[in-house]
Amino acid sequence: MTWFKKDVFYPVGQEIPFNSKNRYTSLDKKTIASTSVGQWRLSFLIFAFSLAFFILISRLFYLTVIKKKPILITKEPPAFMMQRGNILDRNGVILATDLPIVDLFVDGKFVSNAQTETQKLLEIFPDLDFEKTYKKIKSKSRFTYLKRNLTPTEQYAVNHLGFPSLNFSTREKRIYPQNELFSHILGLTDVDNNGLSGIEKAFNRDLKIHHKNVQLSVDVNVQDMVRETLLKYIEKFEATGGLSVVMNVDTQEVLALVSLPDYNPNTFEIPSKDAFFNKASLGVYEFGSIMKVFSVALGLKTGKITPDDEIDATKPFKMAHYYISDYHAKNRMLKVPEVLIYSSNIGSSKIALMAGTENQKEFLTDLGFLEPLDIELPEKAHPMYPKVWRDINTATISYGYGMSTSPLHIMSGLSALVNGGLYRAPTFLLGGNKNKPLRRILSPKMSEEIHYMMRAVSDIGSGKNANVKGYLIGGKTGSAEMQDERGRYISGSLRTSFIAAFPMNSPKYALMVMLENPKKSAETFWYNTSGWNAVPCAGEIIQKIAPYLGVSPQSELEKPPYIEAAYVIKEKEKH
Amino acid sequence: MNKLTINLVLSFVAFISSIGMYVLKGEVKSLETEHLLLQRKIFQTKEEIHVLEAEKSYLSSPERLKFLGEKVGALQETSVKQLYSFSLKKDEPFSPFTLASFKTLKKEDE
Numbered sequence: 001m002t003w004f005k006k007d008v009f010y011p012v013g014q015e016i017p018f019n020s021k022n023r024y025t026s027l028d029k030k031t032i033a034s035t036s037v038g039q040w041r042l043s044f045l046i047f048a049f050s051l052a053f054f055i056l057i058s059r060l061f062y063l064t065v066i067k068k069k070p071i072l073i074t075k076e077p078p079a080f081m082m083q084r085g086n087i088l089d090r091n092g093v094i095l096a097t098d099l100p101i102v103d104l105f106v107d108g109k110f111v112s113n114a115q116t117e118t119q120k121l122l123e124i125f126p127d128l129d130f131e132k133t134y135k136k137i138k139s140k141s142r143f144t145y146l147k148r149n150l151t152p153t154e155q156y157a158v159n160h161l162g163f164p165s166l167n168f169s170t171r172e173k174r175i176y177p178q179n180e181l182f183s184h185i186l187g188l189t190d191v192d193n194n195g196l197s198g199i200e201k202a203f204n205r206d207l208k209i210h211h212k213n214v215q216l217s218v219d220v221n222v223q224d225m226v227r228e229t230l231l232k233y234i235e236k237f238e239a240t241g242g243l244s245v246v247m248n249v250d251t252q253e254v255l256a257l258v259s260l261p262d263y264n265p266n267t268f269e270i271p272s273k274d275a276f277f278n279k280a281s282l283g284v285y286e287f288g289s290i291m292k293v294f295s296v297a298l299g300l301k302t303g304k305i306t307p308d309d310e311i312d313a314t315k316p317f318k319m320a321h322y323y324i325s326d327y328h329a330k331n332r333m334l335k336v337p338e339v340l341i342y343s344s345n346i347g348s349s350k351i352a353l354m355a356g357t358e359n360q361k362e363f364l365t366d367l368g369f370l371e372p373l374d375i376e377l378p379e380k381a382h383p384m385y386p387k388v389w390r391d392i393n394t395a396t397i398s399y400g401y402g403m404s405t406s407p408l409h410i411m412s413g414l415s416a417l418v419n420g421g422l423y424r425a426p427t428f429l430l431g432g433n434k435n436k437p438l439r440r441i442l443s444p445k446m447s448e449e450i451h452y453m454m455r456a457v458s459d460i461g462s463g464k465n466a467n468v469k470g471y472l473i474g475g476k477t478g479s480a481e482m483q484d485e486r487g488r489y490i491s492g493s494l495r496t497s498f499i500a501a502f503p504m505n506s507p508k509y510a511l512m513v514m515l516e517n518p519k520k521s522a523e524t525f526w527y528n529t530s531g532w533n534a535v536p537c538a539g540e541i542i543q544k545i546a547p548y549l550g551v552s553p554q555s556e557l558e559k560p561p562y563i564e565a566a567y568v569i570k571e572k573e574k575h
Numbered sequence: 576m577n578k579l580t581i582n583l584v585l586s587f588v589a590f591i592s593s594i595g596m597y598v599l600k601g602e603v604k605s606l607e608t609e610h611l612l613l614q615r616k617i618f619q620t621k622e623e624i625h626v627l628e629a630e631k632s633y634l635s636s637p638e639r640l641k642f643l644g645e646k647v648g649a650l651q652e653t654s655v656k657q658l659y660s661f662s663l664k665k666d667e668p669f670s671p672f673t674l675a676s677f678k679t680l681k682k683e684d685e
């Protein structure tokens with residue numbers, strides 16, 4: 001490097017001459033200026049870097065000392081969503097939901113003392129087997145389940161042990177908070193959370209893929225009252241099973257459906273075949289005398305009878321090698337309402353024969369009795385009826401033999417008879433029937449005539465044990481022999497049923513109770529027909545659910561002449 | 576304004592901008608973290624609500640409420656005798672609560 005002034009060169013090391021008058025004699029102005037800029041730039045850079053470091057240190061101090069931040073979370077949590085949506089009752093009560101469940105597993109790599117760890121675990125889980133648990137902990141496997149479905153308290157206790165080998169894995173489990181109460185409606189899911197039966201299966205797509213909630217028409221309180229009462233009567237009469245259905249007759253919404261025995265879907269035990277079977281929607285049965293109310297409706301619809309008419313029930317009659325007779329034979333002319341009040345097989349058969357086989361078949365088809373119901377549940381019954389429908393079939397079907405349908409079929413038919421004559425298949429969804437068309441099967445006048453007749457059955461006929469004063473219950477009893485798997489009648493067995501509607505001045509709800517094989521007892525005067533078991537059971541159910549459903553007490557109906565006449569005859573016969 | 580001044584101003588602007596950007600980035604990161612933390616908290620709260628709803632459904636099951644009602648409140652099922660409808664005719668045998676009886680009860684209370 002050299003310093004220079006004009007043409008004078010000063011080699012490095014040579015002293016530059018100093019002139020006091022002119023300080024810059026040895027360096028020209030340009031050189032001096034550039035030196036000064038360099039110094040300034042250097043100072044600026046030092047300042048800038050110092051400032052930058054000061055800012056960084058200040059920031060570091062702020063972040064680490066003043067505002068201690070947690071470790072940065074870089075992974076965004078998923079939107080909260082359980083694998084399956086909830087199933088709710090009509091009031092929004094949860095009937096089925098997914099809950100996070102914790103399982104305990106052992107990582108063999110970190111086990112320090114298998115003996116101690118096993119002993120400590122057994123203090124928390126006394127139900128664990130020492131030998132098995134010890135063997136699992138001692139194995140060097142990196143993942144062995146020790147206990148499934150831990151409660152939060154158990155998880156806390158295991159954490160508190162502080163063993164690094166004990167870890168948790170989480171998963172989702174389908175939970176049914178009401179336990180067995182809705183087992184047949186809700187159904188089950190498998191280990192992969194796929195619906196296996198019931199609503200879980202029917203709405204698997206909505207629940208699992210779209211994560212939607214499904215709101216049912218059932219009411220948890222009505223269901224509980226129905227189940228509790230039915231269970232009581234099954235135990236009382238030592239019946240092998242039973243069912244009950246409550247339905248809104250205007251909307252055809254099912255409010256309760258109980259089929260007993262049932263099962264608890266929360267347990268891992270596989271339910272028995274009988275407990276798993278939904279009798280109300282999948283079972284098909286001969287219902288006996290219950291069918292007579294449909295036969296009378298058929299007679300009214302075809303115009304072959306009016307409520308004032310009389311039917312000859314003076315003696316049994318023979319058809320195709322069979323004698324058709326009455327259980328409570330009056331051996332006289334019966335008024336049409338009396339055919340129901342005294343449950344006359346003869347009267348019912350004669351009405352059906354008057355209406356004709358084709359009309360009967362058409363009427364039962366209109367009522368939906370001859371095909372599977374259009375319901376949401378996958379467990380749908382296929383009715384059984386004669387392939388060749390002869391007159392004898394017409395006669396026996398009129399009083400409930402020779403055709404098998406499900407209780408839900410009967411309930412939807414009954415709703416149509418009492419709601420003014422409009423048929424629509426039942427639904428398990430809240431408002432699920434809004435878009436389904438209604439089909440007229442009976443005129444409102446005929447429906448009203450049925451009201452009076454059913455009310456008379458419950459007042460002075462076989463259904464009087466269900467007569468809760470004030471609720472104007474109308475009904476029809478039915479008792480039929482049970483069949484084995486091959487369809488043969490089991491001697492001495494009986495399936496007793498009762499269908500009812502209330503309040504009969506303007507029916508809002510329909511109910512069905514069925515008991516399988518109820519036993520006779522001294523209390524029932526050694527009878528086991530419907531009037532002694534299913535009927536009082538229905539009465540008690542109505543007594544419980546009517547106030548809850550907002551059914552207020554009603555005064556007795558004004559009896560039309562044809563009903564009044566039946567009452568008068570009954571009174572005369574008493575004396 | 577000479578060249579030096581312009582350079583100085585530009586350098587200053589660049590410097591301030593870089594500091595500003597740094598602070599802004601820090602703030603954004605801080606807000607993002609806060610957002611994630613809040614999301615996690617929302618997730619946890621929703622999960623807790625979900626579990627509590629299931630618990631509520633179990634605890635308010637009719638069977639349990641009935642048991643508590645009978646045990647604690649000595650409650651009984653409603654009977655038709657406790658109900659009255661204005662559409663009822665006078666002196667229905669099943670209902671002691673006719674309008675007349677209400678009036679009598681009221682007088683007795685007075």
